[in-house]
Amino acid sequence: MSEIIAIANQKGGVGKTTTAVNLAASLADSGKKVLLIDADPQTNATTSLGFNRNDYEYNIYHVLIGIKKISDVILKSKLENLDLLPANIGLVGIEKEFYDPSKKNRELLLKKALNSVKSNYDYILIDSPPALGPITINALGAADSVIIPIQCEFFALEGLAQLLNTINLLKKSINPKLKIKGFLPTMYSVQNNLSKQVLQDLEHHFKDKLFLGKENEFIIVPRNIKIAESPSFGQPVTTYAQKSKGAKAYNNLAKSILKG
Numbered sequence: 001m002s003e004i005i006a007i008a009n010q011k012g013g014v015g016k017t018t019t020a021v022n023l024a025a026s027l028a029d030s031g032k033k034v035l036l037i038d039a040d041p042q043t044n045a046t047t048s049l050g051f052n053r054n055d056y057e058y059n060i061y062h063v064l065i066g067i068k069k070i071s072d073v074i075l076k077s078k079l080e081n082l083d084l085l086p087a088n089i090g091l092v093g094i095e096k097e098f099y100d101p102s103k104k105n106r107e108l109l110l111k112k113a114l115n116s117v118k119s120n121y122d123y124i125l126i127d128s129p130p131a132l133g134p135i136t137i138n139a140l141g142a143a144d145s146v147i148i149p150i151q152c153e154f155f156a157l158e159g160l161a162q163l164l165n166t167i168n169l170l171k172k173s174i175n176p177k178l179k180i181k182g183f184l185p186t187m188y189s190v191q192n193n194l195s196k197q198v199l200q201d202l203e204h205h206f207k208d209k210l211f212l213g214k215e216n217e218f219i220i221v222p223r224n225i226k227i228a229e230s231p232s233f234g235q236p237v238t239t240y241a242q243k244s245k246g247a248k249a250y251n252n253l254a255k256s257i258l259k260g
């Protein structure tokens, strides 16, 4: 049975793409078949795996509007067991489709598209854009669960109520089985008192929704230069700097998810 996990938070720069790419790579490295879906017109997940615009003709947009079969658009990445459904800036055009009232089930375009390939994968991870618009709704409509990265900086929890509210509305309408898989504190910095404060707030409000490592410690992604560098080498941090603190954090997250 494949598990579909959306990585979502309508705030930009909180670590969604970083989490989607590195978790996907780590799960693939442990032998699981993984599909990473780039659902952001900014195409950062696609670029992070070393693809550029000239490497592919079609992208998720063509799948969502129904002119291409998803299996014809999925690319093999350089990493074993890891495939990518790439994005392109043209994906912004999906907004128009979405607001076309003649289109039925507009929130479930991605879910429908995934039906034909789902059984090929153990995990399907969806990197969402920084908005609660139609693309994120499609990601959450297709997902079994959602991981919410929280940047350990000022304003971290701002907007979270709105995201949780959206998730609840989707549970009551198009996706009753949608679960919050967990909150992932990202860019944690020991020198930064704000980081500690954000973590305390998360522990206070969502203790049972934080990921646990093997010693039952909370999994926290540290601010780590190797994480920031790795996309420019077209690699996840888990292969670019295997021994870095960043790689370890994402490998621990993968282990926690494999445990279920």
Ligand SMILES: Nc1ncnc2c1ncn2[C@@H]1O[C@H](COP(=O)(O)OP(=O)(O)O)[C@@H](O)[C@H]1O
Pocket: 011, 012, 013, 014, 015, 016, 017, 018, 019, 044, 130, 186, 187, 188, 221, 222, 223, 224, 225, 227, 228, 229, 231, 246
């Ligand atoms: N743990 C981290 N340590 C250092 N830099 C990070 C870390 N996580 C993310 N970044 C960097 O922060 C920026 C925003 O992260 P990204 O994953 O692209 O956020 P989002 O997808 O939510 O917009 C990127 O440049 C990324 O490389």
Ligand SMILES: [Mg+2]
Pocket: 016, 017, 018, 040, 044, 128, 129
């Ligand atoms: Mg992103």
